[in-house]
Amino acid sequence: MKVSNQTSLKIVSLISLICLLIPLIIYGLWIYAFNLGTTQAERVTIFKDYFPDFLNGRWDTTFISIAFCVVAILLSTTNLKKIKNYWRTLNIFIIVISSLLLLLNLFSMM
Structure with missing residues (x-):
């Protein structure tokens, strides 16, 4: 039973990592678009051309990024004390990067 529990915790850690990758990709696209354009x-x-039409609102990608950062933080926090070694380090990394991206998104909305 303990082996399957550890496996499920590792799967939750990977899901958390995927949730972190979504805001990272959004910011990567912004940096790429910033380098392509000459005016703001x-x-x-x-x-906005990289996203579907329903995500072309002013704050749509920011809200999605905030939501995925929060999900990544919550999933990684639940695993932090239950899992050891490399996976614990991965969860700490996810929490730190997600927290920084969350703060960046919140401050960009001001």
Whole structure:
């Protein structure tokens, strides 16, 4: 029973990592679009072209990024004391990076 419990905790850690990758990809696309455009309006247009039409609102990608950061933090926090070694280090990394991205998103909304 303990082996399957550890396996499920590792799967939750990987899901948390995937949740962290989504905001990282959004910021990576913004950096890429920023380097392509010459004016801010052109950069925003290039950035919005990477997403479907229902995500072209002013704060849509920010809200999605915030939601995935919160999910990543919550999933990693639940595993922090139950899992050891490499997986614990991975969960700490996920919590730190997700927290920084969450704060970056919140402050960018001000």
